[in-house]
Amino acid sequence: MDRPDYLTQGECARLFPVLSNTSKEGRTTSIVLACLSKVDELGRALLATVGQRVGVRSKVSCFTEVVFANDAALKERPDGLIVLRSGPKEWRALVEAKVGSAALSVDQVESYRKIAKENGVDCVITISNQFATSAQHHPLEEIRKSRSKIPVFHWSWMSIFTAADLLLSNDEVEDKDQEILLEELCRFLTHESAGIKGFERMPAEWADLNKLVSAGGRIPAKSAEAIASIEAWHQETRDLSLILSRQTETSVHQKLSRKLMSDPALRVKEELFDLRETHCLAALFDIIDAAAPLEVKADLNRRTLEIGMTLRAPEDKKSSKARMNWLLRQIKAEDVADVFVQCRWPGRSETTQHSLQDLRNDPALCEEGKAGLQVVSFRIFSAKRLGARFTQQVNFIVDLEKYVPSFYRDIGQNLTAWRRPAPRIREEETDLDQEPLS
Secondary structure (H helix, E strand, O other): OOOOOOOEEEEEEEOOOOOOOOOHHHHHHHHHHHHHHHHHHHHHHHHHHOOOOOOOEEEEEEEEEEEHHHHOOOOOOOOOOEEEEOOEEEEEEEEEEEOOOOOOOOHHHHEEEEEEEHOOOEEEEEOOOOOOOOOOOOOOOOHHHHHOOOOOOEEEEEHHHHHHHHHHHOOOOOOOHHHHHHHHHHHHHHOOOOOOOOOOOOOOOOHHHHHHHHOOOOOOOOOOHHHHHHHHHHHHHHHHHHHHHHOOOEEEEEEEEEHHHHHHHHHHHHHHHHHHHEEEEEEEEEOOOOOOOOEEEEEEEOOOOEEEEEEEHHHHHHHOOHHHHHHHOOOOOOOOOOEEEEOOOOOOOEEEEEHHHHHHHHHHHOOOOOOOOOOOOEEEEEEOOOHHHHHHHHHHHHHHHHHHHHHHHHHHHHHHOOOOOOHHHHHOOOOOHHHHOO
């Protein structure tokens, strides 16, 4: 692959880069970009997240450690360049990558923006272990707020790994040689030498926020501790969606309104309001073909994780007991010590709640005090009291990533949503059916 004329330095991204042992960042970047250009489905999947369609005749080329002819005297040397050629059109993106605990620098990203603008490059893509809701929503607030006409997109290393893993899990790679490349990429990315990791710890402010809530204090309207914790929660829930995607072998996304999806600052503002009112952090995950969205809530007052799903009660069952039995038949899990069912009733009637074990022993328990009413919906959830672990930066994440998939595996994936049956034609014949019209 020839180096473009507009570059004075840079070579094609290689699967086996010859670099020093200390150049972990350069090695990982080169291998990933090489696979992006060599595995058609991976290139198509990743570039789609930045708004680029890779057609059958399109050509993707990737280069590393590039220097443009116009910038030969500059010290800045972008980690990579992605070139997409579709007929006479050419789209280009500079790549800035960080591995391990290294964080992206606003100044460096802005300098890459300047290089992109001066050389007609369409955008900048950053890659790091920092998470973002989508490629369009950069994890650095200063980058999001910039008025520059050069867009900056972001991929987390885990999002790249998840995209590759899903392609393999769903057997979507047509070429067998490319499939082998992708398998080796996934193997490499999961090794500690690649410098890739998921979200591992809440910020130091998390402990301070919990102390404030435990002491009965009021969270200030502009609490730095609360904002830092919310932003960390957003990164963790994004990582959690990737974890669930890999474990379910399907695409799992956090359920957000379009308004919040397109405005991370507004999302923080609204969730700060909710946190001040309820002392809870919450997230909702859409899992393809699941009976309902997966609900996750971290309650700072009780230091408890709640993971659950809400199902509409079957309307073809007349009694609440029969409706409860419909739900209980779907739950096969044996260890249900921390599992509860919340029943919601019509009108202003208060919700009721019982442990799953008690309802198994006596399904009619749900009807107590609700004579003449039919249950409208069920919220089945697990409540895990974490105690001191809830306030700890690492253990909170460890427990969250343990209990959320566990609930879905043991209960959520076995649930089926009720659907109204299709109307049926009456069996009996009428006079009109028997006698044709003259």
